[in-house]
Amino acid sequence: MYKGLKIRLAQGEPAIKDLQKASLPELFRGMPQIDGQKFTDGGKKCLEACPTGAILPDPLRIDLGKCTFCSLCTKANPEGAISFTSEYHMSSSTREGLITDGSVKMIRPEMASEKIRKYFGRSLKLRQVSTGGCNGCELELNALGNVNFDLGRYGIEFAASPRHADGIVVTGPVSKAMSKALYETYEAVPNPKIIILFGVCAISGGVFQDSEEIDRSFLKDFRADLYIPGCPPHPLTFISGIMDWLDRK
């Protein structure tokens, strides 16, 4: 028993106090910035270097829903026209909101509807559905429950059954084999319910967008409520996104 107490004491207070204001190391690749003036070629090399087609021309913008944060664009353009900051507040409640021209410093999600806030503002239970990803997103979602992030303190938790959930969190590009299971899981969630897309694969297909083995019809049939970009998204991107969306402090 003394051993147990000793270990408990050694843990200290590992929880991050303010998850909206925590800062990440400089090397972390978060919100990209574009400085159009620094391009010597109008951004041509960056456009060519991007493996997922996340850079859009005229004017140059980055689609966070396609960006894997691989930073090849910064290497293709050593003048520093595109750079990644350590800003993790990147979630958006619309797909278009993920397309940034770099002048916007932060994407503040629009507010969820009054009804959603009334229902889920204090307690939100989510059912995660993994659909053909690589397990990176699952690891970060699991990390949300650890002692550092401790998502449970905000009343946000992952439920074992869709029947107990208020919505689903989709990870992965939606493989053909998971398409039906995704529909069925969503149908099993009682109304009103929300859809959160976690990670670049769920949002756009990511590196798998050209695969013959994926079937994204679920995402054409249903509109998502919240988009969390990243490959995989940092847990703080999820927490800050969801807190802003629910208008919670």
Next chain:
Amino acid sequence: MKRLTVQNQRPFELSLVPELTAAEFEAEGRQILSEGSRMMGLFEVEKTSGGKKVLAVFGNNETSQIYIVKCVFPKEGERFRSFAYEFPNTNYFECELAENSGILPEGHPWLRPVRKQNTILGNIPYQFYRVEGDEVHEVAVGPVHAGVIEPGHFRFQCHGETVYHLEISLGYQHRGIEKLLLKADDNKRALLVESIAGDTVIGHSMAYSLAMEALSKTGVSLRASVIRSIAEELERVAMHLSGLSGVANDVGFAIGAAAYGRLRTLVINSLLLISGSRFGRGLVRPGGVMYDLTEGAVKKITENLLIVQKDIAEINDFMFSSTSVMTRLEATGKVHYKWASEVGMVGPAARASGVKTDVRQDFPYGAYRYHATQTVTLDSGDVFARARIRSLEIEESLGFILERFVDIPQGEIFSEVKALRENTGVISLSEGWRGEIMHAILTGPDGKISSYKVKDPSFNNWYGLALSVRGEGISNFPLCNKSFDLSYSGHDL
């Protein structure tokens, strides 16, 4: 000789691989397997109007040799006599070949789909294996599980609480990686490799990068090699901590789950200090590494690892001496040596059953050629051994990293990758935290990649999990599953 003998990451001219008939292939394959080698890959490399060409890759842990055999199947004779009955380690590879190419292993004891559950192999649609009798019942779970984990389908044949047989049916994560790898350019291919299994980013990108360097005869600086191996060991420590946290959680040992989880955060944040990603994405590329290791990072990571080293010793001591934990771990989910070696298990799961296999030792690569690691084995093959071995490997890896930090070689971190040589092949093995990873890459006459085969260690080990629950109470399944900690995405590709 009817085989080509090569070493890990040594390129070979494709014309040197002798082309055998099915009968010669059967004889040579049996010969190689009976010498104590294990199958590492069996895949179609070429389809011509005259038939199909298949490459079989075998590895021998004792001699560090890799044997390659090529078989040409004529159009009307796409079949061979299966090895699986005598050498069970080839079982799943033969199923995979049949599913992907239609070549039939005759006399296979248990031919079943690997990733596409509706494929018809031979003539009859596949049926789950069933146990029948009074009070026998079937439990079906998945693909959507109760936790935040990947999808897979499990069928248990039970009598009361006791599991007689478990069949694991996967493929839900199949997203066509191997096909995409052929179409992709260099930039995209590296991203795809990192997404084979998102928890083994470094392990897979090591195998890929080393293969590309071999095919293009690109030299990598010592500094880059050392940074890579530091990242690989950090990944191993992080995922082993995550696994221990999972095991602790599954037996209701909350303080262990919390403490291991907290330490894991320190380790993946250390990886972030090297690569800008908590999983090491964007770090390892053909030619070297993309980020240099700064002195500031070394200092901070050393601090983190010293905390891990100190704390983990105490937590291990507490957990592995606690009676309530040990009664759940010991003698649960046993896979004894004979089974583990016969079915060709790899990685920590195999080492926990006494099978001495570790690519870093058996087929050394990169910095492990100069800086050896110790291979730890245990022999009880139960959940305890699979958990304990991970804690021992954490200690070993931490020691390895801290030693490297003392004297990191100077030099460039990246060298330009030259063009790939034509008509060349390479077998590239690395030891991911789950075990042996294999990437086989062949180039065509134009110097472009013509064939890409990936094998994740999970491919070897899923069957081990099915064996571990035989005779167990069904409620022990989650614990057995966690102790193996296998990848669905790595298997499904």
